[in-house]
Amino acid sequence: MTTVILWTDILIYALVVAISFFFWNLRKDLITRERWSQVFSSRLGMVSFVVIAFYILVALLDSLHFRDSLESVEGQASDKVYYGNTVRSALDTVLGDMSTVHERTYSAPFALNSFEKVNLRDDQGVSYRDFPALEHAGVHLASPEDKAGDIVIQSLIGLLIGLGFSVLLVGPQWWLTRHSDLPWQSAWITQVVIICIVAWMIRVGNLYHILGTDLAGNDVLYKSIKGVRTGVLLGSLATLIMLPIAVSLGIAAGYFKGWVDDLVQYLYTTLSSIPGVLLIAASVLMFQVYIDLNPDMFEVGLEKADAKFLALCFILGVTSWATLCRLVRAETLKISQLDYVQAAHAFGVSHGRIIRRHILPNITHIILITFVLEFSALVLAEAVLSYIGVGIDPAMASWGNIINSARTELSRDPAVWWTLTGAFCFMFMLVLSANLFSDLVRDAFDPKSTTGDQA
């Protein structure tokens, strides 16, 4: 086994470390604590946070890549170990066989037979047409009639395993937080539900195809889960690239005014006057042409897809800083007029110090709100961009690619509905929790916010 380190893997872990460090530093700041406890004092905040955290965990697990070593062939001369060409991740290992088995083509959820008839031969060699049995679904059954009973039994076993794990994981949390005022029960219940669902998926998903298979015979559930990493990564990395550009230019414009302000305003007006999709499409096309003309730079296919993905994050970040920059500029203009900033000037405090001590802390709420808001917007944008053909590389699992390849399947007769269901559910849960959470964050951090219930 050898590890494969992709650029995005490094970045996502760096991001998690950076955010943890950020919050660790803020733990003593009373106002910030107060605001966060307002976010978490609602049950909705707890639930949506746990769901987002779960998605991030899946993305982190899916970011540990490695290549399995091939078994040494007889007569192989040296002790050199050869590695397979497929890159697997820790998540694949957790999910088990789901990641490796393939059927011939479509099959419905929990089906034992394929969705399409093929020519078969019976024992006497007479050919006939029928739905062939699936190779990897329900093979442990003695007869197809046992299916319903078996599914119930296996589900119960899965749920029991899930409950066992829940006791192990949620129990200590309960012990730690039982005296807290915050609504931790909601967090525990959400965790138990998620753990049970995961255990059930792993248990039953390795015996049947819970969400059926797609045109190429891949398990739909597995593909949808693999889309989590792409969605989470795109949402956070693109915002992360956008933040420093927007914040530094916005502060510079609002603080120094004069020609700096004119220049920054000119830059973002120009940028935002170009239709967003076209600008992104044009940049991505340019980059794709570059990669396609230089194919030797990448060892495995996934590395090439990863480079394209990183470029997409970068492009999305560089093209979307205008809105935040405008907000930061306006806020900085307002703050730098305030008495304490004027006083700092009078005391001869340097520009850098004023910006760091007086201005940055007062615009953190804008940055935070934008980060959470942008996240869900980017996850949704990914699907659209992949449809247009300037999104994620088809070699990489993503919800956009699933929807794109499945968009005509509903018009088949009978309709193939399960491929879209997988992508829909996973995407909807992530975007919904991110949206709900961002609402709460805005209510807590934005002094002007009126989305709450105070009206």
Add this chain to the structure above:
Amino acid sequence: MLAYIIRRLIYAVPILIGVNLLTFILFFIVNTPDDMARSQLGEKYVTADAIENWKKENGYDKPLFLNSEQAGLYSVTDTIFFTKSLKLFVFDFGQSESGRDITTDVSRRMWPSLALALPSFVIGIGVNICVALMVVMFRATPLDRAAVVLFVGLMSISYLFYIIGGQYLISKMWRLVPISGFDASSQAWKFLILPITVGVVAGIGAGARWYRTLFLEESGQDYVRTARAKGLGEMTILFRHILPNALIPILTGVVVVIPSLFMGSLLMESFFGIPGLGSYMLDAIRSQDFAIVRSMVFIGSILYIFGLILTDISYTWADPRVRLN
């Protein structure tokens, strides 16, 4: 007023030059004409002669900014930047890579786009405002909270699912209208009704939520309390007092997109097979026809700047206190 508009138009020139320069850098310096030739001719086994030929045929065989071989003014005009990029300013879009005239294509495809985008836009705003006003009527009740959660839920569904779901339900299950296509004659409404419905429904979540916030902000003001104290009905307060006062923030978001309606919608048009500018752009992106993408970027920017100016003018109309100078 007129002086203000003229000044704004003059301000627009450097922005358009910036757009022009940016697209030029993207299309000609990041991706050189040689690369373009190679990807148009098929990526491998392309001889240098073939590339030169292609560049000559398509007019890319000139220097980028400065032609030192030509004398006088021609050293500036006989360059790629001048012939391909600056000509956009006089709406000379040239030919697409496949040899069609872009200007004719654009002027022909604009109308189907508008036929879809304008009704979606107008009906969408009407529906959103009505829904939002209805929710504001029930403010601070469980109904209001449920509506907000519903809006957030609607917002969290990808646009693609609205389209796919709409096509499946209305066209396939209920067989009410054709699933896609377009007809320029009086039968056009048959093809437009489904995309317009889908567009309106898809926009309710984000739109109604945004308007609700605006109306709530207004409903906390003193004049609303005065109106209530006078004993006015809730309907009168909502439509005669709150709505006109919330118009300014509404206009900010709404007017700016009106000119851009000509550009059409990329997704809608390609899903529903409407031969407008949206599907034109999508085809261009997919076939990597950079001449079209370049022209569309330029048209889009002009329309956006036009929208900004319109927004300012609309303020004076909505609020007599606003003076432009």
